[in-house]
Amino acid sequence: MKSSAYKAWLQSEVVNDEALKKEYTHYLQQVCVFEQSTVLDVAMKELFKSVLSLLDLVPNIISVANVKACTMIGTVQSTDWTLYGMDLDQLNQVGREGYLIKASNQNDQDLLVIIGGSTSGVLYGVFHLLRLIRMGRQFIDLHILENPTNRLRMINHWDNADGSVERGYAGNSIFFHEGAIIQQLDRIRDYAIMLASIGINAITINNVNVHEIETHYITEPYLPDVARIADVFRDYGIQLFLSINYASPMQIGQLTTADPLDDQVREWWKEITKTIYTYIPDFGGFLVKADSEHRPGPFTYGRDHADGANMLADALHPHNGLVIWRCFVYNCMQDWRDRTTDRARAAYDHFKPLDGAFHDNVILQVKNGPMDFQVREPVSPLFGAMPNTNQLLEFQIAQEYTGQQKHLCYLVPQWKEVIDFDTFARGEGSTVGLIVSGQLFNSRIGGYAAVSNLGDDNNWTGHTLAQANLYGYGRLIWNPQLSAEVITDEWIRLTFNNDDRVVAVIRDMLMNSRTIYENYTAPLGVGWMITPNHHYGPDVDGYEYSRWGTYHFADRNGIGVDRTIATGTRYVEQYALPNATIYESLEQCPDELLLFFHHVNYSHRLQSGKSVIQHIYDTHFEGVEQTQWLVQQWSSLEAFVEQDTYVHVLGRLQEQAIHAELWRDVINTYFYRKSGIPDELGRTIY
Numbered sequence: 001m002k003s004s005a006y007k008a009w010l011q012s013e014v015v016n017d018e019a020l021k022k023e024y025t026h027y028l029q030q031v032c033v034f035e036q037s038t039v040l041d042v043a044m045k046e047l048f049k050s051v052l053s054l055l056d057l058v059p060n061i062i063s064v065a066n067v068k069a070c071t072m073i074g075t076v077q078s079t080d081w082t083l084y085g086m087d088l089d090q091l092n093q094v095g096r097e098g099y100l101i102k103a104s105n106q107n108d109q110d111l112l113v114i115i116g117g118s119t120s121g122v123l124y125g126v127f128h129l130l131r132l133i134r135m136g137r138q139f140i141d142l143h144i145l146e147n148p149t150n151r152l153r154m155i156n157h158w159d160n161a162d163g164s165v166e167r168g169y170a171g172n173s174i175f176f177h178e179g180a181i182i183q184q185l186d187r188i189r190d191y192a193i194m195l196a197s198i199g200i201n202a203i204t205i206n207n208v209n210v211h212e213i214e215t216h217y218i219t220e221p222y223l224p225d226v227a228r229i230a231d232v233f234r235d236y237g238i239q240l241f242l243s244i245n246y247a248s249p250m251q252i253g254q255l256t257t258a259d260p261l262d263d264q265v266r267e268w269w270k271e272i273t274k275t276i277y278t279y280i281p282d283f284g285g286f287l288v289k290a291d292s293e294h295r296p297g298p299f300t301y302g303r304d305h306a307d308g309a310n311m312l313a314d315a316l317h318p319h320n321g322l323v324i325w326r327c328f329v330y331n332c333m334q335d336w337r338d339r340t341t342d343r344a345r346a347a348y349d350h351f352k353p354l355d356g357a358f359h360d361n362v363i364l365q366v367k368n369g370p371m372d373f374q375v376r377e378p379v380s381p382l383f384g385a386m387p388n389t390n391q392l393l394e395f396q397i398a399q400e401y402t403g404q405q406k407h408l409c410y411l412v413p414q415w416k417e418v419i420d421f422d423t424f425a426r427g428e429g430s431t432v433g434l435i436v437s438g439q440l441f442n443s444r445i446g447g448y449a450a451v452s453n454l455g456d457d458n459n460w461t462g463h464t465l466a467q468a469n470l471y472g473y474g475r476l477i478w479n480p481q482l483s484a485e486v487i488t489d490e491w492i493r494l495t496f497n498n499d500d501r502v503v504a505v506i507r508d509m510l511m512n513s514r515t516i517y518e519n520y521t522a523p524l525g526v527g528w529m530i531t532p533n534h535h536y537g538p539d540v541d542g543y544e545y546s547r548w549g550t551y552h553f554a555d556r557n558g559i560g561v562d563r564t565i566a567t568g569t570r571y572v573e574q575y576a577l578p579n580a581t582i583y584e585s586l587e588q589c590p591d592e593l594l595l596f597f598h599h600v601n602y603s604h605r606l607q608s609g610k611s612v613i614q615h616i617y618d619t620h621f622e623g624v625e626q627t628q629w630l631v632q633q634w635s636s637l638e639a640f641v642e643q644d645t646y647v648h649v650l651g652r653l654q655e656q657a658i659h660a661e662l663w664r665d666v667i668n669t670y671f672y673r674k675s676g677i678p679d680e681l682g683r684t685i686y
Contacts, residue, residue, distance in 0.1 A: 043122050073114045098148065100115040135493045183225075340569065415476055426440060559599065
């Protein structure tokens with residue numbers, strides 16, 4: 001049985017405000033559609049389904065708008081909209097995926113128009129209108145013109161053929177089961193609706209770590225089933241990509257090499273790509289993880305990343321396909337005794353020298369930070385360092401290092417900080433958002449990708465409140481100018497209700513949750529104090545003497561990684577001024593990133609005035625109290641939210657509060673024993 005949590009932010013409760021219901025009905029009782037296509041048919045289906053459930057109304061479909069009130073829907077090209085009072089200059093501003101929604105009175109007719117730059121634009125406009133209805137917004141003087149800021153708005157699934165999901169915390173894959181592609185597509189269609197409603201237009205369905213069975217997804221025995229999934233997503237304006245194994249010519253092509261400059265290899269990829277497009281004519285292209293964490297790549301043959309990516313780009317170019325090449329490349333066999341090697345430097349060191357060497361249909365996918373999706377780390381210096389290369393910003397919606405959807409950790413504020421970060425690449429105002437959108441460097445294509453947090457759990461994301469991260473990601477990358485607060489309020493109203501008390505309480509919980517999680521886990525940007533392999537729970541030295549390059553260098557005197565130019569790994573020099581100067585300076589470096597950039601003694605005074613050791617003690621005690629506050633806040637809503645959801649979320653928050661105590665005691669005890677410095681407040685440390 002599908003609960004309300006299954007519907008996520010597409011709830012269908014009847015509008016109870018009689019005045020609003022009358023207004024909505026006035027416009028939507030008659031609907032005129034000027035065009036027909038598969039995507040438009042889907043848009044109308046979603047509109048009519050929602051209008052029936054929200055307003056108890058079945059609209060009349062009319063061919064000519066000669067009634068007193070009407071909703072008119074179509075693309076810019078489908079009719080002469082100036083006949084209905086639309087301004088030509090404004091119509092010209094509607095981009096390919098954009099839309100215009102406007103309510104007006106023309107010749108004693110009340111008209112509500114949804115005009116898209118394409119059928120996908122119409123679909124997005126319909127979902128925007130439904131969002132307004134669900135949030136109880138009036139149509140009077142409604143005038144919305146929106147174009148997505150970013151061309152590519154992508155979700156990456158790390159799903160495996162056996163049905164497991166790497167770093168998945170919400171059940172099994174919705175695409176694969178026991179080595180086969182799922183035949184029943186209803187849930188995939190429901191997912192496509194969710195993604196389209198927040199403007200997602202691209203997806204990969206298989207893990208970037210491509211295993212044996214998934215390697216064959218680009219071959220004819222599997223392509224018919226892959227194409228069936230592509231067909232579903234196509235209806236919702238979503239383009240399908242596949243993660244590929246760089247060694248495929250050897251594993252499935254019986255070649256003896258995967259050298260990107262080998263003529264046979266190049267021809268093999270061209271032929272296999274042609275085959276893919278016969279099954280999926282609008283196939284998006286390939287996502288590639290190469291020469292990283294033991295994945296095969298061009299390094300084996302003495303070639304560089306540009307050689308590898310461009311070979312695939314040549315195969316895709318005749319079909320308008322893209323190569324998305326991940327920059328998560330580093331030495332994962334590091335000697336922990338070697339203080340000169342720095343994992344944080346790796347992406348920049350590998351890719352900066354290749355700026356301008358990649359073909360126009362290659363996009364480099366860069367993680368938001370230089371390490372790996374920690375709750376706090378600086379923005380990757382690769383943003384702004386490659387003005388002649390297309391770039392895609394990668395987030396992780398899945399909470400691998402932030403509580404694994406058992407803990408509440410709302411990530412939209414973090415992502416907003418990254419997008420708004422000023423790289424100073426071309427002077428002040430050179431934000432990451434302007435770079436990845438292509439606006440700063442006039443790039444051909446750019447945008448965002450994010451690792452999905454979704455599985456086959458009934459509520460999709462394991463923790464119902466974790467749905468906010470998926471919703472927030474889509475809304476933020478559509479329009480990075482939206483504030484985290486606006487996005488948060490939207491999600492709450494759409495998922496729960498418009499009760500101001502509910503909105504206020506859940507908003508406070510979400511907006512404070514990242515700081516709360518940070519307080520009781522790793523301090524001051526150092527990261528990684530987590531149990532190896534599964535990454536859930538505290539283990540301060542779990543990765544300290546490992547090969548992964550994830551160190552904190554705590555000893556009896558101090559803690560932190562010296563990444564300065566003067567005495568450290570020189571990572572700081574990868575940033576433009578003045579960021580490099582700020583991070584280099586012990587006095588200017590932000591407290592929250594101090595231990596990422598500097599090794600300091602425990603008595604070092606932060607800008608807050610506290611010593612490092614006292615900050616560690618205080619934040620960990622405070623974090624536990626804050627998780628208890630989360631439980632109290634949610635408990636106050638028992639009478640205002642659905643019982644199943646209330647009980648489920650309460651259980652998650654209670655688990656978080658208990659687990660936070662373990663984090664507090666492990667971290668505080670470790671540093672008390674390491675430093676020998678007691679807590680000034682005399683609290684219990686073991």
